[in-house]
Amino acid sequence: MTEPLGARIRRLRTDRGWTQRELAEPGYDRGFLAKVETGSRPPSEEMLGYLAGRLGLTVDELRFGRPPGVADELRASLDEGYRDLEQGRVELAEERFATAGKQAAGYHLDDVECYARFCAAEVKWQLFDVSGAQEALEHAAELADAAPPWLRAMIVHRWSGCRYLSGDAGAAIARVEAELAASSGDPDAELCLLTALIHPLMEMGGLHRAQRAAVDGHRLAKAATRPDFVARFHRQASQVWQATGESGRAEQDLIEACRLFASVGFDRDAARCRWARGYLLRRLGRLAEARAELTSARDQLAAIGSEEGVAGATLELAEVRLRQGAPDEAAELVSEVWSLLARDVEALGEATGLRGQVAQAQGDLETATRLLREAAEIQTGAALHGAAVSTALRLGDVLRQRGHLDEAIAAYRRGLDSAAGPEA
Missing domain, CATH: 1.10.260.40 (lambda repressor-like DNA-binding domains)
Known part of the structure; x- marks a missing residue:
């Protein structure tokens, strides 16, 4: 009472x-x-x-x-709970978040209660419950006017991620850009928002806009105060440098991101950096290194209960094994995580395309054609133009192998259309 x-x-x-x-x-x-x-x-x-x-x-x-001092104590408890979550102690984290949120509400600490609600959304996000995370983020946003700029930005960042994973990349980008336009000038908040833009822009074919975000982000990172925000930025910026052929810079960004995440006890995000580095090593043809890095990342993500991370790292590992001449193992790896993929349209498109590549490697060109067409439809429907280009090229190659030259040319043309993208 x-x-x-x-x-x-x-x-x-x-x-x-x-x-x-x-x-x-x-x-x-x-x-x-x-x-x-x-x-x-x-x-x-x-x-x-x-x-x-x-x-x-x-x-x-x-x-x-x-x-x-209760406000500072509750914030510290939420910070500790977030580290628990990053290290896989989900139940303990949820308990901390619920207790702190209830106390903050009782003391009319709207900013702290907003943080507690955001942390509850992070549980959903890290458990790969995209719709649940979006609902919880919208609950947190009800108190966003009382929150500090960095927290408001992080709510938008995660909400944008939910929309992107649900196949609405356009809405994801528009929300972040609107928030940037109304930005207060806080370097942590702006860095967080720029970070949220990079991946969806690239997947929609907006490489130049993503590059601008990366350049602006590197300037802001020097003034930012939150190591986790700087680390997230470096992880995302590495994608831009990969796309522009600056692989050395990309790898350095990933190494720095991993170091920063580890320094604050964010094990899950550090493991995701290893997953991203495995992807880069695969792209560079360093397959043995890529396999080792991805296997380690997958094991770490599994140990802390990150289903989304396990699914992504496993798909990338399957791609490596396919390139190493082990299509049966690649197919088995995809099957292991198939049930997780329906919640992420990008991963579903990637996995469907990978199954098509496996079928091609096994000589089943008819199945490869069907699966690659399915992947292209998923990616095009979600405006994932970068992925759609690669899939269209593979589909064209398979159709050419089958002697269906007119269909192959049409597939290549669709790839060119996707490559043009909505660049601005």
């Missing part, structure tokens, strides 16, 4: 061993304080400020019964 304000003032006074006169004077008389303590007269804002100062509290600490 909530303690009435007058009773709280009386309790705080008697805890200090003061009489009503000692607390009230010289600003107010004892009789008026007596009426306040019994609840028969509400204190004015001026009197509340006076009493708070006499008691050594802030006005809100007195008004809402907040213990001194």
